[in-house]
Amino acid sequence: MEVTREQVRDGLRAARYLTTPRVETALFLALVLEKPLLAEGPAGAGKTELAKVLAEMLRTDLVRLQCYEGLDEARALFEWNYQKQLLRIQTDRAEGRGWDEVSHHIFSREFLLDRPLLHAITAPRQVVLLIDEVDKADPEFEAFLLEVLSDFQVSVPELGTLRARERPVVVLTSNRTRELSEALVRRCLHLFVDFPGVEVEAEIVALKVPELDERLRVQVARFVAGLRKLELRKAPSIAETLDWARGLCALGVRELDPATVRQTLALVVKHEEDLRKAEGKVSTLLAAATRG
Amino acid sequence: MTTARRLDVPLDVAAAVRSGVRLFNRGRYLEAQQVWEESWREAPSADRAFLEALVQLAAGLHLRTRRGATRGAVHLLAQAVIALEDYRPAAHGVDVEALIADVDACIAWLRTLDRPHRFLDRARLPRIR
Numbered sequence: 477m478e479v480t481r482e483q484v485r486d487g488l489r490a491a492r493y494l495t496t497p498r499v500e501t502a503l504f505l506a507l508v509l510e511k512p513l514l515a516e517g518p519a520g521a522g523k524t525e526l527a528k529v530l531a532e533m534l535r536t537d538l539v540r541l542q543c544y545e546g547l548d549e550a551r552a553l554f555e556w557n558y559q560k561q562l563l564r565i566q567t568d569r570a571e572g573r574g575w576d577e578v579s580h581h582i583f584s585r586e587f588l589l590d591r592p593l594l595h596a597i598t599a600p601r602q603v604v605l606l607i608d609e610v611d612k613a614d615p616e617f618e619a620f621l622l623e624v625l626s627d628f629q630v631s632v633p634e635l636g637t638l639r640a641r642e643r644p645v646v647v648l649t650s651n652r653t654r655e656l657s658e659a660l661v662r663r664c665l666h667l668f669v670d671f672p673g674v675e676v677e678a679e680i681v682a683l684k685v686p687e688l689d690e691r692l693r694v695q696v697a698r699f700v701a702g703l704r705k706l707e708l709r710k711a712p713s714i715a716e717t718l719d720w721a722r723g724l725c726a727l728g729v730r731e732l733d734p735a736t737v738r739q740t741l742a743l744v745v746k747h748e749e750d751l752r753k754a755e756g757k758v759s760t761l762l763a764a765a766t767r768g
Numbered sequence: 769m770t771t772a773r774r775l776d777v778p779l780d781v782a783a784a785v786r787s788g789v790r791l792f793n794r795g796r797y798l799e800a801q802q803v804w805e806e807s808w809r810e811a812p813s814a815d816r817a818f819l820e821a822l823v824q825l826a827a828g829l830h831l832r833t834r835r836g837a838t839r840g841a842v843h844l845l846a847q848a849v850i851a852l853e854d855y856r857p858a859a860h861g862v863d864v865e866a867l868i869a870d871v872d873a874c875i876a877w878l879r880t881l882d883r884p885h886r887f888l889d890r891a892r893l894p895r896i897r
Contacts, residue, residue, distance in 0.1 A: 496853070496854070497854075497856065498850055498853035498854050501849060501850050501853050502850045505846045505849065505850065505875075508879075509842060509843075509846060509875075509879075511843070511846075662843075665843070665846055665850070666847060666850075667850060
């Protein structure tokens with residue numbers, strides 16, 4: 477694909493995705509080199525959003541494959557529509573058709589249930605394929621995925637080989653709950669997506685919750701950055717920062733003070749245990765967030 | 769291989785970068801890679817990604833110039849550029865802006881041909897300033 481760095485940067489901006497030059501360059505190179513982009517990093521740092529924004533930027537559809545333990549080919553690639561096949565058989569039998577005719581019928585494209593991978597491969601135009609949280613899938617599934625990603629073709633015994641007309645743009649995400657196979661990592665361009673710094677996060681708040689006062693916006697970003705250093709079970713995501721910002725707006729808060737923070741902290745910190753830990757640190761975090 | 773210094777003596781990052789750059793600019797990519805790798809092991813975390821980028825760069829150019837590999841080289845150069853972004857405009861005496869532009873150009877060149885080309889390559893190999 478012929479794109480320039482500038483186009484990528486402008487595209488991300490138009491899609492209102494604020495990020496670093498490193499992320500812009502990784503996207504640019506993934507598009508130019510036609511390689512899958514593997515985005516690793518903590519949950520809630522904007523990896524999935526990256527794929528959504530990419531689809532918006534390329535003005536195409538996003539096809540999402542959510543990975544989980546036990547995910548198999550039938551759920552990821554295709555499955556025969558058993559119920560529909562059965563109905564067809566019954567109807568054909570009532571009409572007195574023989575087996576040869578029926579079997580020819582029921583193993584046609586019409587009876588195939590497209591799952592995300594097949595959907596992405598057979599789409600009439602190039603789509604963005606998001607393979608989300610690939611670390612949650614089993615290692616065996618990863619091997620299968622590697623095969624699909626290397627040639628974007630799938631053979632269905634009854635139908636022959638289905639080939640992608642246009643290779644999808646692929647984004648994989650991983651929260652690093654386990655190491656991915658060397659082979660998969662080698663096939664992809666690797667990008668570490670971390671939480672944004674205070675300045676960028678304050679800008680994101682400005683973009684998404686413009687009604688929040690500028691001073692408060694910076695305080696919120698600083699406070700959340702402090703929370704993320706506490707080694708909580710689940711560090712606050714960008715989405716949670718935005719929830720908090722919206723909550724503070726709704727309450728008409730003008731200044732972060734200990735009472736307000738304690739009242740609204742549950743919007744950013746979700747685990748009971750984390751909440752207790754964070755509550756103990758409110759005054760320290762607040763002092764750091766409101767200085768200057 | 770002739771290296772002036774023993775590889776097991778740790779250097780500070782700036783010195784290691786400089787000593788690798790001298791080797792790199794003479795096309796001794798494998799040796800440059802070893803110097804940077806060695807320094808990477810001991811480096812403070814803020815410098816690690818920078819050294820890793822240099823290692824990838826050297827490894828990519830070694831693959832290209834000694835083995836004639838294109839795809840593997842492009843992959844390593846691309847990873848290097850991504851990591852270098854965080855170090856614009858300059859780090860440890862390296863003009864990162866210029867380096868990124870050079871590596872970009874080298875990637876673009878390598879993409880236009882799929883086989884080794886010793887003489888044409890030579891003019892397009894990035895140098896570190």
